[in-house]
Amino acid sequence: MNPKLFATLQYLTPQHTLSRAAGWLAETRAPWIKDRFTGWFVNKYGVDMSEAQESDYTAYANFNDFFTRALVDGARPITEGTTALACPADGHVSQLGEIHNGRIFQAKGQDYSLLELVGGDPQLAAQFTGGEFATVYLSPKDYHRVHMPVDGVLRSMVHVPGQLFSVNQVTTEQVPRLFARNERVVCLFDTPAGPMAMVLVGAMIVASIETVWAGLVTPHKRRIRTTHYGDSKPITLKKGEEMGRFKLGSTVILLFGADRVKWLESLAAESPVRMGEHFGDIAQADA
Structure with a gap:
């Protein structure tokens, strides 16, 4: 399909209705549906x-259980x-590099x-002005659990309602501000590398986003919702968790x-990556 036509059709598609329907299909336990x-x-x-x-694959209770399947020990060192x-x-890797003048590169021309x-x-944005970003796209065949790149203590979680465009390469090249338009969950951590945000971006037919501390993150009257986490019972996650x-x-x-x-110099747009492998390094302060 022509890329511009593919993107245009997404504007016309009832994105949330389609995603809810996909969510029902992904949760059904009827063997004749889920196994096929x-x-x-x-x-x-x-x-x-x-x-x-x-x-x-027939042993999973439903498609979502299969899709978020655990891996055997040692599969991802x-x-x-x-x-x-x-x-x-x-x-x-979709893109990675420096955040220039408060803007993040999405794709050629975007x-x-x-x-x-x-x-x-x-205040949240200011912590990353002039910093570094890396965007990792998970394709349908991939392992779909997200893990910590470094030790971190959770400080806040922001749920931002939005649209549900596809996030494949064709759409990122065609839809302006794609990642800032789609529904997303912004998780802020304190780490040995200073503040780190992990932004989980929703997409077309993504039934839901979950975190290990909050479970299913659901829309709340279609407005931005921020949850702060204090020091009395800190949520601490280790690298790889x-x-x-x-x-x-x-x-x-x-x-x-x-x-x-500093990201690895070998990484660039379209570089294949696997969870747990060396992705970059914490910059060392000058002596």
Whole structure:
């Protein structure tokens, strides 16, 4: 399909209605529906079931359980070293680099506002002005749990309602401000590299976004909702621990402050990545 036509059709599609319908299908436990659909999905996208703790796709209660499947121990080794950053998810790099003048590069001819991405909070955005970003796209065949790139203490979570455009390469090249328009969850952590935001971006037919501390993150009267986490019972996650998951795939955006991290020089747009592998390093202060 012509890329411009594909993008235009998404403007006309009832995105949330379609996503709710997909959510129903993904939750059904009727074997004649879920087994046939899951089997078609495995064959269509070439899913490697040998990595899964449960390799029989018919054994999953529903499609969402299959889609968010756990992997066998050791399938994703976590890069070692206190300064090494681990890749947060399977997929490929969409883009990465410096945040210039409060703008984040999306694709050729497209960028979007850092302030808009994080929900319009100037104080939150200011922590990443002049910093670094990395966008990782999870394709349908990928492992869909998201893990910590570094040790972190959760400070806040912002749920930003929005649209549900697809986040594949064709759409990122055609739809302006895509990641700042789609529904998303912004998780702010204190880390050895300073403030870090992990932005989980929803997409067309993504049934839901979950975090390990809050469970299913659901819309709240279609307005931005911020939850702060105090010091009395801190939520601390170690590098490599799961922090969230997508029920049907999407995108993760990492944000760090200025002069805090350096991505691996070998990484570029379209680089394939796997959760846990070496993704970058915490910048060392000059002696």
